[in-house]
Amino acid sequence: MSFNDIIGQEKAKELLLRSIKENKISSSYLFWGKEGVGKKFTALEFAKAINCLHPGEDFTSCENCYSCSKINKLCSPDLNIIEPVKNTISIQQIRDLQHQLNLKPLESKRKFYIIDRAEKMTEQAENCLLKTLEEPPPKVIIILICQHPGYLLPTIISRCQLINFTTLKSVNLKRIISTLKKKDLDDEKLELICRLARGSVGKALNLISKKEYLKKREEILNLLISISPKKYDLLSFNRIKDFFSGTDDQLEEAIEIMLFWYHDLLFIQELPIHRYLFNIDKLSILQEKSKIYSLKRLKNILEYLGQIKELIERNINKQLLADELYLKLVGEDGD
Ligand SMILES: [Zn+2]
Secondary structure, rough: OHHHHHOOOOOHHHHHHHHHHHHOOOOOEEEEEOOOOOOOHHHHHHHHHHHHHOOOOOOOOOOOHHHHHHHHHHOOOEEEEEOOOEEEEEEHHHHHHHHHHHHOOOOOOEEEEEEOOHHHOHHHHHHHHHHOOOOOOOEEEEEEEEHHHHHOOHHHHHHOOEEOOOOOHHHHHHHHHHOOOOOOOOOOHHHHHHHHOOOHHHHHHHHHOOOHHHHHHHHHHHHHHOOOOOOOOHHHHHHHHHOOOOHHHHHHHHHHHHHHHHHHHHHHHHOOOOOOOOHHHHHHHHHHHHHOOOOHHHHHHHHHHHHHHHHHHHHOOOOOOOOOHHHHHOOOOOO
């Protein structure tokens, strides 16, 4: 793998390669964009390109030298990856980083510190890191990775060069996934997974490895297909209630599958094109079912599904949420 293997992030790639070419490398970067679009991969490729002992004419890494192979194995002493521990990056982790910072690189041109999921830094950790970003030691490059700059202190953002990673286009996601997982995916399944993953490689790989995901999706969709507005039925009501009695993770997954379904019903009513549908394998059923839903009801359902996660976090009784959702699905229009 090298810089040339980064797919779909042409702008980020060009900016970083140009900074190497013109020798205008910043001391701190913020790579931001959705999960699974290649931010960490690019950070590692950037480190490799800069520290490579025999870079190519286009300034990309050789992949064979001592430095490249050590970074590929993630065992270079000059490459440090800081990740959340129990969902938090603590001030102690940043202090440890600062301790090492002033030591010269052991065997590379530059030392790299990659702070993955930087939005998990506590406020104290961020303030502590700020001191380093304000007075960066020589030969050190800090790359913060996060989903959106808005999650970080403005003072942190102002010290970094921001590089945006866009959501991958479906065609690029398909290219990546088919390179990584050549064997057991037929074209139809690949297409479906890429749509459900919404431009995220990480999500797509996760969906592929979770064998039971598609089975569960099928079960939920069968239930949703069996539900019709204004037709109350105890069996489907109890099934909806079942989802709400499982774990939060299971519920979140079920809610997402429901969101995709009602999103598609709304979309198919509004637009004749199918490019934006998630459940492309259910096209004819979607077309049929969309006729019995009013626009108002679909918008209400989607709005409610979008709020459920937040309501759970606020400890609202889950069975009440199930009742309310069922009412949105089968109650009077727009209730
Ligand atoms: Zn090399």
